[in-house]
Amino acid sequence: MEKIIGEEYFKRVKKICVIEMITNYFLTLIKFIGGIISGSSALISDGVNSLGDIVTSTIALISSKASSKKADDTHNFGHAKIESLISLIFSVVLICLSVFLSYNSILSLINKDYLINESNDTNSSITIGLILVIVALITKFILFLLTYINGKKTKSPILKAQAIDHLSDSLSTVISLITMIVLFFVSNDNIKIIDPIASIIINVLIIIGSSKILIENSSLLLDKSLPKKEQEEIYNFISNIKGVNHIDALRTRMVSNRIFIEVEISTDGNLSLYEAHKISENIREEVLNKFIDVKHILVHVNPLEHLNENDL
Numbered sequence: 001m002e003k004i005i006g007e008e009y010f011k012r013v014k015k016i017c018v019i020e021m022i023t024n025y026f027l028t029l030i031k032f033i034g035g036i037i038s039g040s041s042a043l044i045s046d047g048v049n050s051l052g053d054i055v056t057s058t059i060a061l062i063s064s065k066a067s068s069k070k071a072d073d074t075h076n077f078g079h080a081k082i083e084s085l086i087s088l089i090f091s092v093v094l095i096c097l098s099v100f101l102s103y104n105s106i107l108s109l110i111n112k113d114y115l116i117n118e119s120n121d122t123n124s125s126i127t128i129g130l131i132l133v134i135v136a137l138i139t140k141f142i143l144f145l146l147t148y149i150n151g152k153k154t155k156s157p158i159l160k161a162q163a164i165d166h167l168s169d170s171l172s173t174v175i176s177l178i179t180m181i182v183l184f185f186v187s188n189d190n191i192k193i194i195d196p197i198a199s200i201i202i203n204v205l206i207i208i209g210s211s212k213i214l215i216e217n218s219s220l221l222l223d224k225s226l227p228k229k230e231q232e233e234i235y236n237f238i239s240n241i242k243g244v245n246h247i248d249a250l251r252t253r254m255v256s257n258r259i260f261i262e263v264e265i266s267t268d269g270n271l272s273l274y275e276a277h278k279i280s281e282n283i284r285e286e287v288l289n290k291f292i293d294v295k296h297i298l299v300h301v302n303p304l305e306h307l308n309e310n311d312l
Contacts, residue, residue, distance in 0.1 A: 017061035038129025091213040098203035172202035223253040243279035258295035269303025
């Protein structure tokens with residue numbers, strides 16, 4: 001498996017973010033045009049969503065650059081948490097925006113103001129809108145696949161957040177498409193209620209996806225440990241390294257897409273300081289070679305006799 005870290009990691013994320021920004025400019029334009037021509041408020045809202053995606057792509061680019069900066073005198077462990085922090089803020093903004101849009105849609109239902117312009121409510125205008133929606137849907141789904149695949153390869157939390165947002169956008173565009181198809185084939189004023197209902201469904205999907213991002217990145221900022229299965233894999237691997245008689249403690253934490261490990265081992269207390277140091281260096285090298293996501297490992301060596309004394 002390819003090890004994507006440091007400058008290479010930033011280049012990969014930067015490339016995706018630039019593609020996202022260019023694509024979202026295109027999507028924003030065609031959604032606004034389609035919404036204005038067809039008179040669909042849902043499609044116009046979808047265009048506003050794409051406009052917001054331009055901003056989030058810019059934030060993603062800035063945060064990934066900052067998180068890839070090397071450690072310095074004031075940040076000894078680097079700046080990787082910036083990415084999780086920006087992802088968390090991004091998810092909160094999405095949730096707030098979706099709640100606001102849902103509130104407006106509920107008001108539309110109560111007031112029976114379904115936000116479809118009667119003057120534009122013709123088959124020809126809706127047909128143009130349908131074509132543009134289909135183009136937007138295909139484009140957005142391709143963008144989702146591109147971001148998801150690269151987010152999985154790099155294990156970048158911000159690309160994962162972007163991928164979920166793209167999927168939500170794709171689903172929202174599908175709902176907009178269905179809404180416009182219904183409006184095209186059904187000439188009934190009462191059916192226009194489908195537009196605010198579709199808007200509510202879209203926003204619920206965004207809230208669910210954003211909540212998952214919020215929870216995941218909150219855990220990363222709080223130094224969440226690795227899943228039990230992965231910790232056991234590391235534990236068993238270190239246990240089988242020559243010179244390790246016992247693992248006294250194993251602590252792990254995630255920072256962005258990297259793993260930090262602290263391990264205490266017991267070995268023969270009669271070994272010289274040089275020999276004990278050699279064992280710790282061997283553990284460090286083997287773990288870094290075996291587990292490509294490990295950024296740093298600290299090994300503390302205890303004499304085996306110390307372990308036996310504690311057991312008494």
